[in-house]
Amino acid sequence: MQIYKVGGAVRDRLLGIAVTDIDRVVVGATTEEMLAKGFRPVGADFPVFLHPKTGEEYALARTERKSGRGYGGFTFHASPDVTLEEDLIRRDLTINAMAEDDEQNLTDPYHGQRDLEARILRHVSPAFAEDPLRVLRVARFAARYAELGFTVAPETLELMRQLSESGELQTLTAERSWKEISRALMENQPQVFVEVLRACGALKVLMPEVDALFGVPQPAIHHPEIDTGAHTLSVLQQAAHYKQPLTVRWACLLHDLGKGLTPEEQWPRHIAHESKGLKLIKAVNERFKAPRDCQELALLVGEYHTHGHRALELKASTLLELLQSFDVYRRPQRFEEFIAACEMDARGRKGLEERSYPQADYLRGAATAARSVAVQPLLEQGFKGPELGEAIKRERLKALKAYKEASS
Template sequence: MQIYKVGGAVRDRLLGLPVTDVDWVVVGATTEEMLAQGYRPVGADFPVFLHPRTGEEYALARTERKSGRGYGGFTFHASPDVTLEEDLIRRDLTINAMAEDEQHDLTDPYHGQRDLEERILRHVSPAFAEDPLRVLRVARFAARYAGLGFTVAPETLKLMRQLSESGELEALTAERSWKEISRALMEDQPQVFIQVLRDCGALNVLMPEVDALFGVPQPEAHHPEIDTGLHTLSVLEQSARHKQPLTVRWACLLHDLGKGLTPEEEWPRHIAHEHTGLKLIKAVNERFKAPKDCQELALLVGKYHTHGHRALELKASTLLELLQSFDVYRRPQRFEEFIVACEMDARGRKGLEQRSYPQADYLRGAANVARGVAVQPLLEKGFKGPELGEALKRERLKALKAYKENA
């Protein structure tokens, strides 16, 4: 039995990055031998075990063969005669197909270390094209390591394009896709993930609503970058630069989908794009079964982001309606995420990345004013039921009018 550290732990150590998760592969062992040493089985599809003390994953060396469509369409063979090289060749990228033993001696049959040094994301073998999920994984690695200068090898991008055109991407489950998308959006440069998907044709398959934004012009006075697709990438970039949570990043990606539906004769204006985009945002939300908080914020930002930009001009009654729509009394965090999504939208414009956004503090102040209206005095006056709700609304409106006058 020989045990090797494999994959990301080896890659990140060689890059000088912190190693978080460690995966191990075991060569020359049987399931019975692993169980006899106290390892606990967890793999339903292939033999994976948890170490009796550390809880880390140890997988028996295995080969795989394509047997059907999609991510799960594989048959696996694990036995003591499978070599380390045979196990490594089934992996996605050369930089993930390295192993090291306890003495840190490197096994690198597919030149992963060279590709690390040359900053290239390259597939290990033609079998790469058998797994459609790898299109998303490579785009995610591109987003993660873009800051280090990594790019996708042209021949790998070509394979990704073939996969995108084959219909295999459509066999991916919503859960698998969302897992990759959500992880990619939380990388340092999530806009690179979207760009790589677009470069290989996968964006048009997975999110045609986002792909349709590229080439759609906006008024140059408000959008010096002009192109709506480039604006979306910039907004996403700003959301990562400002360390925003997944909910905000997802909303930033989808906020302008309505502009893809504007008839060409109306360009570069996009009247009521906030309203027309809602059905598209809903469709993307449902396609990937995004978590409820991501779905809700994306729809609210899509509908109200122009309200956010015009906050200082809004009538007190409109401001109150906005606050009510977000239920700022019971869901203050959701309104805060809306505010920062609007700010990322304002900053995601060429040359305006450092602009101030006074609307943010104004909206926070308005929410505090509305929340500060006390219910008890109204109860003491005898208001109850629907009448109490209306009285509370009147008091909040009065408070917002005073806030607006003094702002």
């Protein structure tokens, strides 16, 4: 029995990056031998075991054969005669197909170290094209390592293009897709994930609503970058720069989908794109079964982001409606995330990345003013039921009018 560290643990150590997850492969062992040593089985599809003391994962060396469509269409074979090289060749990228023993002796049959040094993401073998999930994985790795200068090898991008055109991407489950998308959005350069998907034709298959934004112009006076797709990528980049949470990044990706529906004869204006985009945002949310908080914020940002930009001009009654829409009294964090998404939208414009966004503090102040209205005095005055609701609304409106006057 021989045990090796494999995949990301080896890759990141060689890159000088902190190693967080360690995967191990066991060569020359049987399931019975692992169980005899106290390992606990956890793998449903192939033999994976948890170490009896550390709880870390150990997988028996295995080969795989394509037996059906999609991510799950594989037959696995694990036995003591499967070699380390045979196990490594089934992996996605050469930089993930290296192994090392406890003395850090490297096994690198597919030149992963060479590709690490050249900053290339390259597939290990033609079998790469058998697994559609790898399109998303490579795009995610491109986003993760873009800051280090990594790019996707042309021949790998071509295989990804073939996969995108084959119909295999449609076999991915919403859960698998969302796992990769959400992880990619939380990388330091999430816009690269979208760029790579677009370059290989996968964006058109997975998110045609986002793909449709590229080539759609916006008024140069407001958007010096002009192209709506380029703007979306810039907004996403700003969200990462300011370390926004997943909810905000998802909303940033989807906030302008309505502009993809504008007839060409109306370009570069996009009248009512906020409301028109809601059905598209809802469709993307449902397609990937995004978490509820991500879904809700994306819809609210899509509908109200221009309200955020015009906050200082809004009437007190419109401000109140905005605050009510977000339920700022019970869910203040959601409104804070809305403000963040609006600020990222404003900063995601060419040459305007450092411009101040006074709307943010103004909106926070408005929320504070509305929340400051005390309910107890109204109860003491005898208001109850619907009348109480109307009384609270009147007092909040009065507070917002006073706030506007004090701010002007």
